[in-house]
Amino acid sequence: MKNGVYRFAVLALVLTLLISAVPAAFAETTVDTIMTVGTTQAFTDEKVPEEDIRTILQAGLAAESAINQQPWFFVALTDQEVMKEISGSGMPFGAPGGAPGSAPGAAPGKMDGKEPPKGDMPPMATGAKASVGDSPLAILVYVNEKSMSPNPSFDCGLAVQNMYLAAASLGYGAKVVSSPTNALNGEKHDEFCEKFGVDPEMKAVAVLLVGKADLSADATSSASVREGLESKTSIIG
Numbered sequence: 001m002k003n004g005v006y007r008f009a010v011l012a013l014v015l016t017l018l019i020s021a022v023p024a025a026f027a028e029t030t031v032d033t034i035m036t037v038g039t040t041q042a043f044t045d046e047k048v049p050e051e052d053i054r055t056i057l058q059a060g061l062a063a064e065s066a067i068n069q070q071p072w073f074f075v076a077l078t079d080q081e082v083m084k085e086i087s088g089s090g091m092p093f094g095a096p097g098g099a100p101g102s103a104p105g106a107a108p109g110k111m112d113g114k115e116p117p118k119g120d121m122p123p124m125a126t127g128a129k130a131s132v133g134d135s136p137l138a139i140l141v142y143v144n145e146k147s148m149s150p151n152p153s154f155d156c157g158l159a160v161q162n163m164y165l166a167a168a169s170l171g172y173g174a175k176v177v178s179s180p181t182n183a184l185n186g187e188k189h190d191e192f193c194e195k196f197g198v199d200p201e202m203k204a205v206a207v208l209l210v211g212k213a214d215l216s217a218d219a220t221s222s223a224s225v226r227e228g229l230e231s232k233t234s235i236i237g
């Protein structure tokens with residue numbers, strides 16, 4: 001009897017220690033993932049199982065949004081033929097023509113019709129640039145701009161980042177691209193919406209590519225350099 005009580009006490013102690021260690025371990029893993037994740041620029045053809053697709057979509061749905069408007073709709077696309085249709089009529093996106101990392105045919109000094117900022121552009125990685133059709137899964141993110149949220153696209157950005165990190169924690173590489181929105185919101189917008197079950201009032205805001213990183217190619221090591229705490233942050237106190 002005494003032995004049983006002793007065993008129970010030890011088990012309870014071990015369980016308490018384990019449970020109290022979980023939040024710390026989780027926090028460390030999340031920060032590690034954020035600091036190391038990097039954009040994946042080459043994917044294998046390996047299919048993403050439906051269970052993982054659902055988990056990634058759920059992570060997107062778990063994002064916070066202003067006034068809880070949830071102004072988004074996600075389309076998990078695995079049909080390569082449809083992907084080709086989208087990427088085929090997209091515009092190249094990247095650094096201005098001539099700069100490192102620029103897409104072939106990018107207009108010199110302009111990006112998506114926008115003038116580059118005065119001063120130096122942050123450096124962009126050179127090398128392969130994956131787009132829709134290069135990954136086994138593409139998650140199209142649509143925004144409801146008429147939502148009451150003061151900034152629905154910002155809300156969608158949070159959802160995309162949740163899905164990006166969920167994908168990374170499941171062992172996938174991921175990449176955000178906005179260039180395919182040109183095709184998705186172009187002349188075939190309503191046709192695409194009907195095909196995908198999306199309210200035609202919504203607009204595509206980004207696409208998240210997901211799949212296993214192709215380790216035989218230089219899939220991630222070309223990450224662009226980030227500016228540091230000194231130039232992009234203040235700590236006041």
Ligand SMILES: Cc1cc2nc3c(=O)[nH]c(=O)nc-3n(C[C@H](O)[C@H](O)[C@H](O)COP(=O)(O)O)c2cc1C
Nearest residue numbers: 038039093124125129176177178179222223224225
């Ligand atoms: C909202 C958004 C849109 C982006 N659109 C494109 C795109 O259309 N094409 C592309 O090649 N990369 C695109 N990117 C990827 C960025 O170029 C990339 O995240 C950035 O250069 C940092 O590169 P790194 O993650 O490799 O370090 C996009 C990223 C974000 C966040």
